[in-house]
Amino acid sequence: MLATLPRMTTLRNLIDGVSCDAASGATYDVVNPATGQAYATAPASGAEDVDRAMKAAERAFETWGESTPKARQEALLKIAQALEDRAEEFVRVECENTGKPIGLTAEEEPAAERGRACASTPAPRGSWRDAARVSTSRTTPPGCAASRSASWRR
Structure with missing residues (x-):
């Protein structure tokens, strides 16, 4: 064979x-x-x-x-759900990328939880209007970052 x-x-x-x-x-x-x-x-x-x-x-x-804080929150929650839906795939890929055992990798804090935590961080006091949480002010997000996965081993 x-x-x-x-x-x-x-x-x-x-x-x-x-x-x-x-x-x-x-x-x-x-x-x-x-x-x-x-x-x-x-x-x-x-x-x-x-x-x-x-x-x-x-x-x-x-x-x-x-975008409003509500729109940002909805986007982050959607991303978190997509990460959660593919959690097993991410664990498998991370194991292959790092050589760590599946059990150890699966125990680590899932990215979906971090995304949900960011989405649920309260807006600054006074920036929300009424129970529907419609934004009356725009806050400036801190910025963006670049990342290259797996390149650290090259």
């Missing part, structure tokens, strides 16, 4: 809502540190990719910054 090789996953950047490769086209292998086996290829993103992502985030921030 022939041994089955593990399936390689191709990871891509997500910039401005579009799945894309690194501008250079370069990739690198993502290795499970527990097995030493490559399980995915990832874009070797560079400055051009980060610049495109930051410009997209700045454009998105304009809309997000003008």
Whole structure:
């Protein structure tokens, strides 16, 4: 019987809502540190990719910054639900990415809980009107950040 090789996953950047490769086209292998086996290829993103992502985030921030606290809360709760719906998949991927055992990874605080905590953080006193919590003022969100998953091991 022939041994089955593990399936390689191709990871891509997500910039401005579009799945894309690194501008250079370069990739690198993502290795499970527990097995030493490559399980995915990832874009070797560079400055051009980060610049495109930051410009997209700045454009998105304009809309997000003008949204009401209620709209932001609804968006965060929707994201938290999507994370919760795929929790088992995220645990599996995190195990492969870090080499940690499934039990240990599954015990960690789920991202969905953190998202719900952010969504339920009360707005500053005096910024809500009536029981429907309709915003009478806009607060400025603190900003955005860039992140590259799995790149710390390169």
